Amino acid sequence: MIERDDTLEFTGERFTPECVREIWCEHWHRYAFAMPLCRGQRVLDAACGEGYGSDLIARVASEVVGVDISEAAVCHARKRYGSRENLQFAAGDASALTFDDGCFDVVVSFETLEHLDAQDRLVAGFARVLREDGLLLISSPDKRTYSEVAGFRNEFHVRELYREELLELLGRHFPHVRLYAQKLLFQSALWSLDGSGQGSLVQTASADGSSIEDGFAYAPLYYVAACSRQPLPAVLPTTAWFGDREEAVYTHYNGEVRKNMKAGARIAELEAEILRLRQSTVPRPPSRWLRWLRR
Structure with a gap:
């Protein structure tokens, strides 16, 4: 929300232009x-x-x-x-x-x-x-x-x-x-930059094309x-x-994707570190001299 002095509180019942x-x-x-x-x-x-x-x-x-x-x-x-x-x-x-x-x-x-x-x-x-x-x-x-x-x-x-x-x-x-x-x-959009052309071509593809x-x-x-x-x-x-020229929805989507990718990379790093620590603390079998002393 945009903070303004003349805004109407957004309760969910009616839209206000500060919504994004x-x-x-x-x-x-x-x-x-x-x-x-x-x-x-x-x-x-x-x-x-x-x-x-x-x-x-x-x-x-x-x-x-x-x-x-x-x-x-x-x-x-x-x-x-x-x-x-x-x-x-x-x-x-x-x-x-x-x-x-x-x-x-x-x-x-x-x-x-x-x-x-x-x-x-x-x-x-x-x-x-x-x-x-x-x-x-x-x-x-x-x-x-x-x-x-x-x-x-x-x-x-x-x-x-x-x-x-x-x-x-x-x-x-x-x-x-x-x-x-x-x-x-x-969607992906194509438009004629010189204003020429006729009609509109609208197509919808299945997920696998x-x-x-x-x-x-x-x-x-x-x-x-x-x-x-x-x-x-x-x-x-x-x-x-x-x-909107700023493409707020698309920009937000890209930002969320980048955050998720960073989070995913960090999670992978932490998982690798946990695996390394577990491997370093695995008890080793006693040497033959230690086994002999325990007799």
Whole structure:
């Protein structure tokens, strides 16, 4: 964590921008993905938490309203990001919005669904406050990979959804839904330095390299959904990539590998020393003169 005077305590319930590496990439990527779709729009960030995402979107949107049920989070967000004129924060329940019908162009709500039971009411409220051609961007973890396969239980999650359940929930309120998979990956990347070329080549290999198939053959950890009552915007990408220039995750990984290699070498040295000491203290059989004196 980065020590700052205006940080919100990280309890595990809501992300703060002082978090690092994997969790940082996952959360910031969602808002970065939303930015081009929010340009010049009036945006609601429902369950905005600490406020970093609302602030990020406000760099391109005409207006952003961040709403969170936590008074402490809202007070913090106002203090930390309140200087931006097109950004405001309000305390409120995302599943019981008090805004007028059709007053927002875009609603974003990331990692909210799994925190409450009233999921249908939440999505219905988003549909109500959106314009007829408005866009909802919403995310949620995949119950199978996030919890069941990993054997993990997040104490702050009330109800996680399988892929089919998420699609069924969103489809009740939005005829047009596109689901994106999200997962932090370790990959080799190639990109054209002169900007030329066409399309993207995506391949996934088996561990031994015996098979290589097209596309991302990974089980998603999270889903990000784009939803609308009208056909989805043509500007929505097929894939979206995000990273930090410092490559914090990769740097940390390399550092851990180096530490483990050093530890392994030191363990080997100690084991060799123990073996040497054991060999030097093995009792030798008595000489023939000592055996004769013992008679």
